[in-house]
Amino acid sequence: PYWTSTEALVSDTIPERLAVIGSSVVALELAQAFARLGSQVTILARSTLFFREDPAIGEAVTAAFRAEGIKVLEHTQASQVAHVDGEFVLTTGQGEVRADKLLVATGRTPNTRSLALEAAGVAVNAQGAIVIDKGMRTSSPNIYAAGDCTDQPQFVYVAAAAGTRAAINMTGGDATL
Structure with missing residues (x-):
């Protein structure tokens, strides 16, 4: 309730x-x-x-x-x-x-446990958040992440900006958050 x-x-x-x-x-x-x-x-x-x-x-x-x-x-x-x-x-x-x-309203927990990210070489922190760099790159080459599943602040504007930058970087750009 x-x-x-x-x-x-x-x-x-x-x-x-x-x-x-x-x-x-x-x-x-x-x-x-x-x-x-x-x-x-x-x-x-x-x-x-x-x-x-x-x-x-x-x-x-x-x-x-x-x-x-x-x-x-x-x-x-x-x-x-x-x-x-x-x-x-x-x-x-x-x-x-x-x-x-x-x-x-204690925050959201990333729902990544069932994804077997370790099999793809993607590092997660103790809370299950995907660890990314400033370019939204994970620890595995050519895999990017953005939004509440990452170790970044959980704000809609951060997620939107990160998603845009991840897309730019996936297509050969060099955008950072």
């Missing part, structure tokens, strides 16, 4: 209370959108917002969200999630969070 980002985007209802697990860009965009549409939003962030990208921006976004009434619980994980009588109850080290809807 929880939402992914896709389900949240197509929903025709605005929950009174929304809990968001995750602090990715997608999670934060949806949290702010639902808050501005009237939901009481609580974000559970395992660390701080944008701790990998830019901690200073994360602090500014956290302050802006709190000013908008969005609860940002940093260094917080749900140790248990229950869905009882139409309500989500998330148990955390800081107590319980209750919500009508739960958005799980």
